[in-house]
Amino acid sequence: MFWNKEIETLSRKKLEELQIDRLKKTVKKVYDKVPFYKNKFMETGIKPQDIQSLKDVTKLPFTTNDDLRANFPDGLVAVPKGQIIRLHTSSGTTGKPKALFFSKKDVDVAADQMARCLIMSGMTSEDILQNMMTYGLFTGALVMHYGAEKVGCLVIPAGPGNSERQISLMQDFGTTTLHITPSYALYLADIMESMGIDPIKDLKLKRAFVGSEPYTEETRKKIEALYDIDVYNSYGLSEMNGPGVGFECGEKHGMHLWEDNYLVEIIDPQTLLPVKEEGQVGELVLTSLNREAMPLLRYRTRDITSIIPGKCPCGRTHRRINRITGRSDDMFIIRGVNVFPQQIERILMSTQRVGKNYQIVLDALDDITVRVEISKDMFDGNMEHLVDLQKEITGKLKAEILVTPKVELLEPGSLPSFEGKAKRVIDKRKL
Amino acid sequence: MKVKQISIFLENKKGRLYEALQVLGEANINIRALSIADTAEYGILRLIVSEPDRAKKVLQKVNFVVQENDVIAICVSDQPGGLSHVLNILQQAEMNVEYVYAFVQKKGEKAVVVLRTEKLEPAIKALEKAGIQILKEKEVYCI
Incomplete structure (x- = not known):
């Protein structure tokens, strides 16, 4: 099922024509209306008319988090104030929040692309959506709400928390679809169990959209099994309308990113050049093509992903991106290879016999040591099993990061445990 | 006719062997035989002791990874x-x-x-x- 079949299945050629047309308009608009961009263009000697093809996008300046903060609150707004109807903010990990403005059309575009996502997951106007995200400055709940209303389903604006009420809402109104954080979905299943409610037999749930915090494929599968539902991955960021920028179709293999609304680039975060081949991992850079109030050129999302080459069996022509595997800020280089701690984490997490805590040490000789705690249960007193485990991890890591690491097995509890953001990488090369 | 042996996982950290032996000494457990198998990064300390079950407990209490083998x-x-x-x-x-x-x-x-x-x-x-x-x-x- 499609919300807007014409756009969603537009031929690549026509889609790219639409993109270049919208890119030119966006560039002209920010040049004329946003002094920040005009100055950037002047500095590099670029004129709006230099942008004639999609490849020319690389001539344009990047926009970063810092630029948004430096222009706080409304330095990047490209329309008269009277045309702005909505403010959202995005909390950064440091410093001031980022202020993001929407015109009436922007709200509509955001809702429309959300509606595409929902229909893509199989929703219809018969569905009942319980929206358990925080309503407020955060885009997550409101954009979902507007999208679901467009689809015509019943929306229960439950917001987060109060688990017993959430469960009775599901029972009383026959909720079919949840919008929820993954950790809350796991927690709620426990509460149901303690209340003697079987989420599979006693509820009418069909699917869930989980997001707003990182989670693994294993967590997705776990939620699917607990509730016997389909869980769809999604991608979004407030700087680009919030949720629904990318979404999985029924294939559940990558998230279609709406290319009529965004120009997608994957760059090497070190060189800032595009990755050489489609499919290579890098930082996602987005240019908004259909935002009125606050268009952004080449916004560096810091999210690490790759484009899935090839066509999707669902028929949509908009390309898919893989699950976000990390943040470009965390990247380090070892023997000329870009490595993200999350790549290493994923390998370790897939190995049952080691714990969740790990440490990466880079030393002066450009060697990488991965220190990991063995799990108590795996130790059977057999040296061979330890050596095998060490070899297995070394082999898997080498396949992933292309450099052979030294793997150290440690006693459980010997690595420092972290509250919140963990310092995983110790780079001795900088000392 | 099997005998119980205690195996202790030891990471390559200064003083870790001493700590394990000290715990046993303080618990008044006598070591009858000892062997260490090691790689550069970690090792296994194997012991025959006077009271294997109690040795396992006191070592685990202070977070050693211990296994009993026959x-x-x-x-x-x-x-x-x-x-x-x-x-x-x-x-x-x-x-x-x-x-x-x-x-x-x-x-x-x-x-x-x-x-x-x-x-x-x-x-x-x-x-x-x-x-x-x-x-x-x-x-x-x-x-």
Whole structure:
């Protein structure tokens, strides 16, 4: 099922024509209306008319988090104030929040692309959506709400928390679809169990959209099994309308990113050049093509992903991106290879016999040591099993990061445990 | 006729062996035999002690990773060729030896050998058949 079949299945050629047309308009608009961009263009000697093809996008300046903060609150707004109807903010990990403005059309575009996502997951106007995200400055709940209303389903604006009420809402109104954080979905299943409610037999749930915090494929599968539902991955960021920028179709293999609304680039975060081949991992850079109030050129999302080459069996022509595997800020280089701690984490997490805590040490000789705690249960007193485990991890890591690491097995509890953001990488090369 | 051995996972950290032995000393547990298998990054400390169950508990209490394994303890004559004779029996029986360590008693003419094979029962049978003296738990723990 499609919300807007014409756009969603537009031929690549026509889609790219639409993109270049919208890119030119966006560039002209920010040049004329946003002094920040005009100055950037002047500095590099670029004129709006230099942008004639999609490849020319690389001539344009990047926009970063810092630029948004430096222009706080409304330095990047490209329309008269009277045309702005909505403010959202995005909390950064440091410093001031980022202020993001929407015109009436922007709200509509955001809702429309959300509606595409929902229909893509199989929703219809018969569905009942319980929206358990925080309503407020955060885009997550409101954009979902507007999208679901467009689809015509019943929306229960439950917001987060109060688990017993959430469960009775599901029972009383026959909720079919949840919008929820993954950790809350796991927690709620426990509460149901303690209340003697079987989420599979006693509820009418069909699917869930989980997001707003990182989670693994294993967590997705776990939620699917607990509730016997389909869980769809999604991608979004407030700087680009919030949720629904990318979404999985029924294939559940990558998230279609709406290319009529965004120009997608994957760059090497070190060189800032595009990755050489489609499919290579890098930082996602987005240019908004259909935002009125606050268009952004080449916004560096810091999210690490790759484009899935090839066509999707669902028929949509908009390309898919893989699950976000990390943040470009965390990247380090070892023997000329870009490595993200999350790549290493994923390998370790897939190995049952080691714990969740790990440490990466880079030393002066450009060697990488991965220190990991063995799990108590795996130790059977057999040296061979330890050596095998060490070899297995070394082999898997080498396949992933292309450099052979030294793997150290440690006693459980010997690595420092972290509250919140963990310092995983110790780079001795900088000392 | 199996004997309990304590295996302790030790990461390559200064003082870690000392800490393990200190815990046992403070708990008044006597070490009868000891062996260390190691790589550059970590090792396994294997012990025959006077009270294996209690040793495991006191070590686990201070977060050591400990496992109890069954091993075979045998008596061999403390003279040239004593151990090779035993290994030859096992080889004839096609038993793979995972590891072996030995300790010599103070007074006796006998040496005690601790060994572990992939399968313990057939190894014990092969050794018994060849007339090797296999030690019982009590005999080993209070040597």
